Amino acid sequence: MRYSNEPLFWSLFSAGGMLAALLLPVLIVLTGFVLPADEIAFSHLQDIFSNALIRLVLFALAFLVFMHWANRFRHTLVDMGLKSLHTPISVLSYVVAIAGTAWAALVLLG
Amino acid sequence: MPDTITLELFRYHPDRDERPRFQAYEVPFREDWVVLDALNYLKDRVDGSLTYRWSCRMGVCGSCGMMVNGYPKLTCAAFLRDYLPGPIRVEPLSGFPVERDMVVVLDDFMQKLSSVKPWIIRETAAETMASGEYRQTPAQLAAFKQYSMCINCMLCYAACPVYQHEEQFVGPAVLALAQRYNLDSRDQGNSQRYPVVWADDGIWDCTFVGECSAVCPKHVDPAGAIQQAKIQSTVGFMRSLLPFGNR
Amino acid sequence: MAKPFHRPHSNTWWLRRGPYRVFMLREWSATIFAVYTVLLLVLVSKVLDGPEAYDDYLGVLKSPLMIAFHAVALAAALLHTVTWFQAVPKAMPLRIGEEKVPPVLLMGGAYATLLGASVVVVALFLLD
Numbered sequence: 001m002r003y004s005n006e007p008l009f010w011s012l013f014s015a016g017g018m019l020a021a022l023l024l025p026v027l028i029v030l031t032g033f034v035l036p037a038d039e040i041a042f043s044h045l046q047d048i049f050s051n052a053l054i055r056l057v058l059f060a061l062a063f064l065v066f067m068h069w070a071n072r073f074r075h076t077l078v079d080m081g082l083k084s085l086h087t088p089i090s091v092l093s094y095v096v097a098i099a100g101t102a103w104a105a106l107v108l109l110g
Numbered sequence: 111m112p113d114t115i116t117l118e119l120f121r122y123h124p125d126r127d128e129r130p131r132f133q134a135y136e137v138p139f140r141e142d143w144v145v146l147d148a149l150n151y152l153k154d155r156v157d158g159s160l161t162y163r164w165s166c167r168m169g170v171c172g173s174c175g176m177m178v179n180g181y182p183k184l185t186c187a188a189f190l191r192d193y194l195p196g197p198i199r200v201e202p203l204s205g206f207p208v209e210r211d212m213v214v215v216l217d218d219f220m221q222k223l224s225s226v227k228p229w230i231i232r233e234t235a236a237e238t239m240a241s242g243e244y245r246q247t248p249a250q251l252a253a254f255k256q257y258s259m260c261i262n263c264m265l266c267y268a269a270c271p272v273y274q275h276e277e278q279f280v281g282p283a284v285l286a287l288a289q290r291y292n293l294d295s296r297d298q299g300n301s302q303r304y305p306v307v308w309a310d311d312g313i314w315d316c317t318f319v320g321e322c323s324a325v326c327p328k329h330v331d332p333a334g335a336i337q338q339a340k341i342q343s344t345v346g347f348m349r350s351l352l353p354f355g356n357r
Numbered sequence: 358m359a360k361p362f363h364r365p366h367s368n369t370w371w372l373r374r375g376p377y378r379v380f381m382l383r384e385w386s387a388t389i390f391a392v393y394t395v396l397l398l399v400l401v402s403k404v405l406d407g408p409e410a411y412d413d414y415l416g417v418l419k420s421p422l423m424i425a426f427h428a429v430a431l432a433a434a435l436l437h438t439v440t441w442f443q444a445v446p447k448a449m450p451l452r453i454g455e456e457k458v459p460p461v462l463l464m465g466g467a468y469a470t471l472l473g474a475s476v477v478v479v480a481l482f483l484l485d
Contacts, residue, residue, distance in 0.1 A: 001301070001304055001305055001308075002305075003308070003343075003346070003347045003350055004308060004309060004310050004314055004343075004347075006310060006314035007340075007343055007344035007346075007347035007348070008347065010314070010340060010344060011344050017437070017441055018441070020387075020390055020434070020437060020438075020441075021437055021438040021441040021442065021467075021471070022438075022470060022471055022474045023474060023478065024390060024393070024430075024434040024437070024438075025431065025434045025435060025471075025475065026474070026475040026478045026479060027397065027478065028393060028427055028430050028431045029431065030478065030479070030482050031396075031397060031400055031418075031427075032418070032423070032424070032426075032427025032428075032430065032431065033424070033427060034482070034483075035400075035415065035418055036415065036418045036419040036423070036424065038415075039483070040482060040483070042404070042408050042411055042412075044482075044485060045404045045411070046404055046405075048481060048482065049401050049404045049405060050405075054481075055401075058397070058398075058401065061394070062394050062397075062398060065390050065391060065394045066391060066394065068387055068390070069387040069388060069390060069391035071387075072384050072387035072388075073387065073388060075317045075384070076317070076381070076384040076385065078275075078276075079271060079272065079275070079317055079371070079384075080368055080371070081275065081368030083275060083276065100391070100394075100395070103398065104394075104398055107398050107401055107402045107405075108398075108401065122362050124360050124361065127362075129362065130362055130364075180373065180374075181374075204364065205366075207361035207362060207363050207364075208361055208362040208363075208364065209361050215361050249452070249454045249455045251455075252452065252455040252456075252457075253452065271370050271371065271377065274366045274370065275366050317384070318444065319376075319377065319380045320376065320380070321374075321377070321380075323447075324376060333447060334447035334448065334450070337444065337447055337448035338447075338448060338450070340448070341448060341449065
């Protein structure tokens with residue numbers, strides 16, 4: 001049978017949703033509240049973000065969270081009544097997500 | 111306890127009305143009355159032109175679904191006492207065209223229902239009564255039993271915002287029933303249902319709002335059935351990409 | 358046949374009921390995550406640029422606007438985590454023979470994974 005393309009986008013959406021559910025609460029607390037309270041030394045941060053494995057995990061997180069966003073964003077706008085713009089919204093969402101991923105690669109894998 | 115309670119009923123007569131209106135009626139308040147009892151009282155004693163569907167009065171037939179104060183309910187299970195002091199606003203199920211008063215047009219639902227072939231399909235046509243029954247273990251029955259409880263009342267369609275704006279969407283009950291047959295060990299028709307179920311306007315229109323499962327009077331959980339089908343469809347999609355793994 | 362009446366569908370349907378409003382918040386949480394991820398990537402690049410760049414950015418992170426954003430992001434993340442874990446037993450029900458594995462057990466597994474992941478990340482950031 002001919003498959004819809006949705007399984008591709010949905011599996012990326014799901015992987016991003018799972019990673020976000022597991023990692024974002026603690027990351028937001030750390031970088032949003034603990035860092036501004038001067039609780040983490042610069043040299044330690046430098047060590048963390050220089051580690052190749054951590055950079056790879058952060059890249060996977062960024063890529064999948066952007067794909068998760070694109071899927072929810074395009075569906076939500078349609079649910080809110082922009083059905084006639086379905087295709088341009090989808091294209092735009094994934095172009096933005098891929099651009100974000102490219103930038104993440106530049107920062108983390110460069 | 112009040113003596114009476116007010117019902118605001120959605121009225122639409124296709125030959126006389128350009129648009130619907132609401133009409134208020136006062137009915138006796140009885141502790142053990144449901145909205146359907148109040149409607150039957152009005153039709154019998156006050157206004158015989160009132161039009162609505164009902165049959166069993168006990169949550170089995172699935173005919174008496176309506177919007178009660180904006181929420182899809184079987185009116186045979188909606189007690190007046192839960193809506194005190196009133197008024198109670200009764201409307202036809204949302205998402206469907208209105209034939210007259212509380213009666214909605216079922217054509218779209220019926221067409222979608224038959225499109226997923228909700229019956230047991232066998233590959234070999236030659237099987238006859240003489241070849242005996244299809245045996246099933248209790249575990250095989252348990253795999254789909256929950257989805258077989260559907261009474262086609264369409265409350266889930268009225269609760270589904272996706273169906274309201276995307277009329278092509280196959281919708282919760284029909285997708286749950288497709289899953290019911292796809293999970294049945296006696297059935298061999300999955301590949302005939304996939305083109306409808308796995309299509310863009312099948313499971314992929316669903317954004318998992320989840321209200322279909324919340325309003326279901328039979329705890330069928332169509333939202334869960336659709337998410338499971340999404341996983342199965344994704345597995346099928348991934349396999350179809352493999353050079354040798356094509357099923 | 359006489360004409361059936363088609364009722365209009367309002368684009369503000371999601372304001373109508375509590376569960377619809379929660380659904381909308383859940384969907385928009387993804388947009389907040391995307392913004393947060395951008396901030397996280399900026400943080401990484403500032404740290405890699407050296408102490409001066411990092412100090413400047415730390416000043417930005419200390420601004421009330423940023424604290425407020427992270428508070429909203431944390432609320433969104435918790436909503437996402439709770440609703441995502443609720444969906445786990447629905448999307449992947451487990452059966453052992455006739456018996457359904459209780460959904461609470463599957464959700465418990467998800468929360469245990471969350472706890473484990475959080476402990477690892479906290480240890481990474483706070484232990485030298």
